Amino acid sequence: MVDLVVSEVGPRDGLQNIDYILPTQDKCRWIEALAAAGLREIEVGSCVSPKAVPQMADTPEVAAFARRLNTEIAILIPNLKGLKRALTANPQKISIPFSVSETHSLKNLNRTHAQMLDGVEEICAYLRTLPADERPEFEGGLSTAFGCTLEGPVPEDRVVTLAEQLMAAGCDGVGLADTTGYANPAQVRRLIRRVKAAVGEQNLSSVHLHNTRGQGLANALAALEEGITTLDSSMAGLGGCPFAPGASGNIVTEDLVFMLEAMGLNTGIDYDGLIRARELLQKLLPKAVELYGFTPAAGLPKGLCIRGDSQGDSLYVASPG
Numbered sequence: 001m002v003d004l005v006v007s008e009v010g011p012r013d014g015l016q017n018i019d020y021i022l023p024t025q026d027k028c029r030w031i032e033a034l035a036a037a038g039l040r041e042i043e044v045g046s047c048v049s050p051k052a053v054p055q056m057a058d059t060p061e062v063a064a065f066a067r068r069l070n071t072e073i074a075i076l077i078p079n080l081k082g083l084k085r086a087l088t089a090n091p092q093k094i095s096i097p098f099s100v101s102e103t104h105s106l107k108n109l110n111r112t113h114a115q116m117l118d119g120v121e122e123i124c125a126y127l128r129t130l131p132a133d134e135r136p137e138f139e140g141g142l143s144t145a146f147g148c149t150l151e152g153p154v155p156e157d158r159v160v161t162l163a164e165q166l167m168a169a170g171c172d173g174v175g176l177a178d179t180t181g182y183a184n185p186a187q188v189r190r191l192i193r194r195v196k197a198a199v200g201e202q203n204l205s206s207v208h209l210h211n212t213r214g215q216g217l218a219n220a221l222a223a224l225e226e227g228i229t230t231l232d233s234s235m236a237g238l239g240g241c242p243f244a245p246g247a248s249g250n251i252v253t254e255d256l257v258f259m260l261e262a263m264g265l266n267t268g269i270d271y272d273g274l275i276r277a278r279e280l281l282q283k284l285l286p287k288a289v290e291l292y293g294f295t296p297a298a299g300l301p302k303g304l305c306i307r308g309d310s311q312g313d314s315l316y317v318a319s320p321g
């Protein structure tokens with residue numbers, strides 16, 4: 001049993017934000033290395049228009065490969081059409097990005113909140129027709145929940161209302177995403193409390209944080225302390241941010257795993273395996289793509305061993321040899 005699920009979103013959030021299409025074979029090799037390192041959940045891609053996001057055109061193939069590995073797979077979809085493509089790989093989890101900022105929603109998916117909610121209902125109705133063993137868990141991901149580059153501050157009341165509406169439309173749960181890297185730890189705590197109070201403790205279990213302004217790990221800790229059990233992160237903070245040159249993308253998986261394990265929490269992840277996956281990624285990507293992460297640069301503190309088999313109670317176990 002892991003104390004906390006680190007959900008690796010690099011193959012989706014990372015790769016869709018870099019100006020290079022990683023060949024299918026290479027994606028599969030990287031995802032295989034991630035699963036071998038002990039990552040229990042991997043967002044392997046998105047089933048969106050290949051014209052809009054050519055980096056994700058091969059998601060069904062990549063997902064079908066990843067489904068055979070020892071990990072759960074998640075796929076992001078924008079609509080029913082995307083769901084039907086995603087289902088060919090029989091993923092365990094599906095999520096839809098629902099932007100709390102309506103301006104962002106119009107720009108990103110060309111849909112108003114009302115149109116988005118209709119789409120979510122349609123997806124839920126379709127999912128209900130599937131046999132239980134083919135029905136993935138469906139999460140409504142509230143993006144721009146902590147602020148929007150187009151609208152600025154986002155009212156918390158609106159986040160809470162949309163979370164309630166997503167649950168009423170039939171989602172299995174909701175997630176909160178700091179798409180823009182605007183969040184601070186006090187805000188993270190407050191919003192998680194408010195949304196949990198509105199939709200029920202068990203219906204908000206994941207957050208998706210970016211490290212655009214260096215607040216990622218502080219926000220992750222705040223989320224952890226509010227009972228969040230799944231944290232999204234991406235290897236090497238891949239993806240960057242088109243609105244903040246030089247800034248990393250998602251919180252860095254390697255740094256997050258170090259923080260959690262050093263605190264005595266079990267992630268099930270083997271740190272050496274993580275570094276092997278990172279080295280492979282570095283080889284597969286063009287040199288111009290920057291890889292982030294403090295822990296890979298500095299190494300683990302002497303005496304700390306993260307092997308993926310800790311029980312969560314052994315701090316700084318001496319490594320053999």
Ligand code: ZN
Nearest residue numbers: 013179208210
């Ligand atoms: Zn993101």
